[in-house]
Amino acid sequence: MEDKKIYIFDTTLRDGQQTTGVDFSVSDKIVISEALDKIGIDYIEGGWPGANPTDNEFFLNPPKFANASLTAFGMTRRAGRSSANDPGLSSLINSSASSVCIVGKTSAFHVDVALNISKKENIEMIEDSIKQITKSGKEAIFDAEHFFDGYKLDKNFALECVRAAYKSGARWIVLCDTNGGTLPDEISEIVTDVIKVVPGENIGIHAHNDTDNAVANSLAAVKAGACHIQGTINGLGERCGNTNLISLIPTLVLKTEFKTNIKKENLKHLRTTSNMLNERLNRSPINQSPYVGEYAFSHKGGLHASAISKDPSTYEHIDPRIVGNTRNIVISDQAGRANVLSQLEDLKINVSKETVEKIVSLVKEKQFEGYSYDGALASFEILVRRELNQIDDYFILNRFRVIDERRWNAKGKLITESEATIDIRVNKEEKMTVANGNGPVNALDRALRKALVSFYPTIDNLRLSDYKVRIVSSDKGTGALTRVTIESRDEKSNYWSTIGVSTNIIDASYNAIHDSITYKLYHDLNVKK
Numbered sequence: 001m002e003d004k005k006i007y008i009f010d011t012t013l014r015d016g017q018q019t020t021g022v023d024f025s026v027s028d029k030i031v032i033s034e035a036l037d038k039i040g041i042d043y044i045e046g047g048w049p050g051a052n053p054t055d056n057e058f059f060l061n062p063p064k065f066a067n068a069s070l071t072a073f074g075m076t077r078r079a080g081r082s083s084a085n086d087p088g089l090s091s092l093i094n095s096s097a098s099s100v101c102i103v104g105k106t107s108a109f110h111v112d113v114a115l116n117i118s119k120k121e122n123i124e125m126i127e128d129s130i131k132q133i134t135k136s137g138k139e140a141i142f143d144a145e146h147f148f149d150g151y152k153l154d155k156n157f158a159l160e161c162v163r164a165a166y167k168s169g170a171r172w173i174v175l176c177d178t179n180g181g182t183l184p185d186e187i188s189e190i191v192t193d194v195i196k197v198v199p200g201e202n203i204g205i206h207a208h209n210d211t212d213n214a215v216a217n218s219l220a221a222v223k224a225g226a227c228h229i230q231g232t233i234n235g236l237g238e239r240c241g242n243t244n245l246i247s248l249i250p251t252l253v254l255k256t257e258f259k260t261n262i263k264k265e266n267l268k269h270l271r272t273t274s275n276m277l278n279e280r281l282n283r284s285p286i287n288q289s290p291y292v293g294e295y296a297f298s299h300k301g302g303l304h305a306s307a308i309s310k311d312p313s314t315y316e317h318i319d320p321r322i323v324g325n326t327r328n329i330v331i332s333d334q335a336g337r338a339n340v341l342s343q344l345e346d347l348k349i350n351v352s353k354e355t356v357e358k359i360v361s362l363v364k365e366k367q368f369e370g371y372s373y374d375g376a377l378a379s380f381e382i383l384v385r386r387e388l389n390q391i392d393d394y395f396i397l398n399r400f401r402v403i404d405e406r407r408w409n410a411k412g413k414l415i416t417e418s419e420a421t422i423d424i425r426v427n428k429e430e431k432m433t434v435a436n437g438n439g440p441v442n443a444l445d446r447a448l449r450k451a452l453v454s455f456y457p458t459i460d461n462l463r464l465s466d467y468k469v470r471i472v473s474s475d476k477g478t479g480a481l482t483r484v485t486i487e488s489r490d491e492k493s494n495y496w497s498t499i500g501v502s503t504n505i506i507d508a509s510y511n512a513i514h515d516s517i518t519y520k521l522y523h524d525l526n527v528k529k
Contacts, residue, residue, distance in 0.1 A: 004201060005259045006222055006252060009043040009101075009141075009174075009230040010036050010245060011206075012277070013058075014073050016236030017047070021281075027465045027487055028280055029058045031495055035273045036233070037065040039249070040262040043141075044068040045101060050091030059095045061493075067261065071141065072097035076104040076129040079117045083132035093132065099139035101174075102129055106161040107150025119157055123164045130168035142170040143206060148182040151190055159197050166198045172228050173198050177217060180210025180240060184220040191224035204228030207243045209235055214243040219251065222258060233277050234289075246274045247290045250323050264322070268342050271324035272374050279375025279485060282470045291323045299327070343373075347381055351388065359384055369501055370472040370481045376499035378488075378519040379512075385522070394521045395452060397514070398423040398430070402440045402506055418443040426455045441467060441509045448513060458524045459517065461491040469505065484508040488516040496520075 013029050016022060024032070033044050046062060047055035049072050062070055072095045077086035092100045104126045105111045111122045126142065133140040142165035144150075150158040162173045175194065177187070187205070195203055205221035205228070207214040218229045229252075231243030250267050253260055271292040278285045287294040297320040320327050324342050337360050344351065344359075351359070362383065363373065373380035385391040400422040409415050420443035423432045433451040437443030445464055452459045466487035473481040484500045486509070496519055500511025 004227055005261070007042040007172075007204075007228045008245065008249065008260065008262065009045065009071070009172075009204065009228060010041045010068075010232065011045045011073075011230055011242065012036070012232040012236055014045045014047050015238070015242050016232045018238035019236045019241070020238075022236065024054065025466055026054055026057045027489070027495060029054070030063055031280070031487070031497075032233070032277060033065070033068075033070075034063050035269070035276060037063070037068045038266070039269050039273060040067050040260075040266045041245075042068060042261055043071045043099060043101075045071045045073050046097065048073050049095040049097070050074075050088060059097065062096050069099050069139070070097045071099045071101050073101050073103070076102050076125045077132075079115060079121060079125065083128040086129075089129055089132060093136045093138060097138070099141060099171075100133045101141035101143055102133070103143040103145050103176075104129070104161070104165070105146065105150075106144040106158045107146035108154040108157045109150070110146055111157075119160075123161060126161060127164050127168045130165055130170045134169035140168075140170045141172040141174060141204075143174045143176055145176050146178045147175040148177045148186070148190060149179065155193075159194065162194065163197050166202060171202065172204045173202055174204035174206050174228060174230060175221070175226070176206040177208055180208030180214065182207075182217065183211065184213060184216045187217045187220045188224045191221045191226055195225040200225030201227050204230060205243075206230040208237065209240040209242060209244070212240070214241070215248050215251070218243045218248055219256075222252075222256075234274055236277075246270055246292055250291050250318070254318055254322070267322050268324040271339065272342070275372070275374030279372060279470075280468070282468055291318075292325060296320070297325055297327045339374075343377065343380055344384065346377075347384070349381075349384060349388070355388070359387060362387060370483055371499055371501050372483070373499070376485055376497045376512075376515075378496035379498045379515045382498075382515050382518055382522070391518065391522050394426070394456065394518060396425040397510075398425060400444065400447070400510065402444055404440055420444040420447040422447040422451055424448070424451050426452070429455075431455075440506055441513075444506065444510060445513050448517070452517065456521055456524075458490075458520065462517065462520055463489050464513075464516070465489045465495065467509075472501070482508045484512045486512040486516055488520070490520065 017024055036044050046058055049055055049059045072092045074088055074092040077083045077089050083089055105115060105122055111119055130140045144162050147158055165173050203226040205218050205226050207217040231245040231248055233245055235241040235244030249262060252258055253262060253264060274292045275285055290296060297316055324339055326337055340360050340363055402420045404418050406416045418437045418440045421434045431451045433447050435443055435446035435450050437446050449459050464486055468485045470483045471480045472483050481503055482505045485497055487495060487497045489495050498512045498515035500508040502508035
């Protein structure tokens with residue numbers, strides 16, 4: 001099986017949404033899916049069309065992928081309906097997705113208790129649904145829910161379900177360890193048995209991490225003959241999460257003989273993608289995460305440091321640069337260099353070795369102040385271009401003032417109003433404007449763009465699409481350092497993220513807005529040139 005290709009299916013945008021505290025916006029889904037496509041993921045599950053407004057909007061205007069197949073998720077037709085007249089199935093087929101993944105029961109217990117239908121009808125629901133999808137010209141994928149528990153309970157029925165899906169035209173039959181309780185040796189044995197019924201090149205694995213074995217279970221499945229792995233970035237998912245693709249992908253590519261469509265050179269994007277997701281979710285990265293964590297290749301002084309200096313493989317299983325990370329001898333000034341070089345390469349900015357060291361030092365200074373550029377690459381680009389004298393000050397701030405007023409209006413309704421006044425200088429010309437907004441940041445943004453639009457007309461096309469706040473130094477209470485990340489977009493649906501840090505949330509917001517406008521003006525004016 002080692003010469004067979006393994007396909008990677010990402011479910012972050014759907015399974016990851018099941019994580020407690022996670023609620024993706026449309027802009028989140030766009031940015032995350034584009035990062036996944038950049039890595040070279042084969043399938044990106046965008047969500048469930050028809051289930052909620054966010055997924056509906058995402059599928060109405062999805063990103064254009066270079067590598068991945070956009071996949072819609074749903075379920076088999078409902079009992080008592082024909083597949084042609086099932087609204088849920090129709091919404092999947094009519095979506096912009098090129099492939100459709102449907103979940104169906106394969107455990108006799110769940111068919112009896114949850115669906116309250118006969119085994120025969122359950123199998124017919126699977127067959128009819130898969131045939132309806134393939135008839136539409138879309139690739140059909142079947143998630144066999146509760147498969148491993150169902151196999152242990154009633155092996156013949158579980159196998160009959162997956163056989164029905166395969167014979168009806170499903171490209172992939174994905175065996176789901178839905179409650180995450182199966183261990184690697186069991187996975188191996190059961191997958192070996194399944195491929196006697198369905199070819200291994202059509203079998204996938206969807207593992208949950210309830211015993212902390214999701215990655216091990218996925219590797220056991222492919223070793224036994226499966227050729228498709230489902231998982232999420234950073235292992236997001238309900239309960240204990242899903243297979244962590246950030247750990248699985250480099251293990252698969254670097255540690256096994258299996259082939260994938262993910263190029264080795266694309267592994268450098270893993271750390272940036274992992275950190276970007278954490279930033280968007282306002283989560284602190286786990287420093288000891290395999291491959292991408294801050295401490296994954298960190299060594300203290302003494303014997304380890306001495307050995308590393310002579311032979312890095314003594315305590316490092318791979319070169320950290322491969323996955324976008326860096327070796328860190330705790331007192332070393334080289335931490336972060338590989339990540340900076342990777343980002344400079346993405347921006348197509350060529351600099352000398354001496355300049356790289358200056359930029360690394362500058363980034364470390366900003367990180368000490370509370371900045372984090374993995375989720376705000378536009379601010380990183382501005383920082384670098386300023387250091388290289390490649391970017392202008394398009395305007396100078398003289399002062400701004402923001403007023404919030406909470407009062408009862410004439411109709412007796414309690415309202416809160418925000419007003420911002422801003423005074424700037426552009427090309428030696430002073431300009432002062434006032435604007436109202438549905439909050440202090442919105443008012444400040446409106447006032448600033450109102451002041452600038454006569455000088456830079458394209459500013460009128462700039463919109464703030466997302467706004468996130470994170471407390472960096474929570475031990476200081478209300479006096480804590482605040483990090484604001486703003487996502488902006490223009491009329492061409494280009495998205496970029498910027499960051500601002502301050503003990504004052506309005507000041508931090510202004511810094512992020514300032515970077516956003518500067519980024520747009522730099523690219524607008526340079527394109528015109």
